[in-house]
Amino acid sequence: MKTKDILRLISINALVVIVSVVCITFTVSAGDVSVSSEPVEIPLDKKGKATLMGSGFEAGQEVRIIILTVDGLNSDITHYCKPAPVADNSGKWSTVWSYERLVKKKLIKEGSYTCIVTDKNYNDIANTKLNFKKIQ
Numbered sequence: 001m002k003t004k005d006i007l008r009l010i011s012i013n014a015l016v017v018i019v020s021v022v023c024i025t026f027t028v029s030a031g032d033v034s035v036s037s038e039p040v041e042i043p044l045d046k047k048g049k050a051t052l053m054g055s056g057f058e059a060g061q062e063v064r065i066i067i068l069t070v071d072g073l074n075s076d077i078t079h080y081c082k083p084a085p086v087a088d089n090s091g092k093w094s095t096v097w098s099y100e101r102l103v104k105k106k107l108i109k110e111g112s113y114t115c116i117v118t119d120k121n122y123n124d125i126a127n128t129k130l131n132f133k134k135i136q
Contacts, residue, residue: 043135044110046103053094054117054126057087063125065097066116069107074116077102103132110134 042050052065063085064078078085080102081095102108109132116127 034100039131041098041131044103044108044132045135046100048099049104049131050097050099051094051098052081052085053092054085054087055090055092057089057091057093057125059087059089061087061091061093061119063087063093064118064120064122065095066118066122067108068114068116069102070111070113071107075102075107087118108132 017092042048054063059065064076065081065085066074067077069075077097077099080099083095085093085095087093099108111132113132114127114129115130117125119125
C-alpha cells in the first residue's frame with residue numbers, strides 16, 4: 001500500500017448512517033488501520049429509505065456502497081442511492097438509499113448485514129453492521 005493511500009485511510013474520520021434518529025459514526029485509527037462502529041438498527045420496511053453520509057474523503061472521490069445480502073452475495077447498492085455518493089470539496093458526501101426493492105425481493109430480511117463503503121475500484125474503506133428489524 002502506498003504512503004498516500006495509508007494517509008488517505010488514516011484521514012477518513014467519519015461515515016455516518018442515519019435512519020430516523022439513529023446515528024452511527026465510523027472511526028479510523030492510525031497504525032494498524034481499524035474501523036469501528038456500533039451496529040445500526042433499521043426498520044424492515046417495504047418503502048424504506050436510509051441516509052448514508054461520510055466525511056474525510058478526497059474532494060470528488062466516488063464511493064461505492066456494498067451490502068452482503070441474505071443469499072451471501074455482495075450487492076452494490078450504489079445505484080439505489082440518490083444522489084450518487086461523491087465527496088464534495090470538503091470531502092463530505094451524503095446520499096439516500098432506497099432499500100425497498102431488496103426487502104420486496106427478500107434479499108434483505110430481518111437480521112444483521114455488513115455494509116461496506118469502497119472507492120470506485122471496490123477497495124474497502126469502512127464498514128459497519130446494519131440490523132434490520134421488523135416494524136410493529
